Amino acid sequence: MTAASIDLKGLIAAVADVIAAHADELTDLDRAIGDGDHGLNMKRGFEAVRADAAIAEKPLPDALKAVGTKLVMTVGGASGPLYGTLFLALGKELPAEPDRASFAAALTKAVDAVAARGKSEQGQKTMLDVLYPVALAFAADRSMAEIVTIAEESAVATKPIKATRGRASFLGDRSIGHVDPGARSSALIVRAVAEVIGGAA
């Protein structure tokens, strides 16, 4: 995988498509334990990213930063700054010509930045419960298919967790038994990205 080999326009379209296709599911998950706007918010954000054709023309690190800024400005809700920070930090940490090792290091730092932004950690029923295992698997040279499986299993594994961060934490024990919407959207994005990058590799 090299930065030049990544089809950025295709990557953005794939992520926007998967979010749009699952917007209702994300909203339903959020309605159960949050405020019921995650699907709509994420769809609005990634459609805004897709609509800005200039983003895909930029070098990878700058494009990621532009994606982050766009998400911050358009998503609304806490997921805007959280996903925005993920992409902003990833863009900031990546060298111009990243290889797998530098990408893995940047991804880990970007997930740490999300944790800092949300004042959260793994195990609190959030997107971090998917992003940390994914970053770890990526750093451990696991295949894209394995990473997709890890992401999806990690999202499902948020179901029995009691939320202690975010709106779902207001529900206490009643948050148990529902998949976290942020964990689910993270897993969806990982799958879309892996399919595009995996296909190019």
Add this chain to the structure above:
Amino acid sequence: MTNVGIVIVSHSPKVAEGTADLVRQMVGEEVQLAWCGGDPGGGLGTSVEAIMAAIDRAWSEAGVAVLVDLGGAQTNSEMAIEMIGEPRSGKIVICKAPIVEGAVVAATEASSGAALTEVVAVAHELAPANERG
């Protein structure tokens, strides 16, 4: 304006505007006051862009105290302050306080010419002890 400015950030534009009305009734025009509410699509939520604009409207060299309601309003406000950047970001503080009561006491304190740290301190006294930062 030499008094600390006050910004109210709610998920609901009605809550934000109503809180601002209460503050105006208490302190008149003695403090710069701005509010925002609603997400970029017009639904319930908060918008980083709108928060940055509200901070601009309430801006004072003495600083700005921001009152927020639910978690997303705080996260978005933190992001907005970071994007405004230094040196102004160092003079913007998010209060850990209930939004309505916090806005009223912070604005009342600000209208007396109190410094930003004092304005924030009176608002923080309203927060439950376990939530004070």
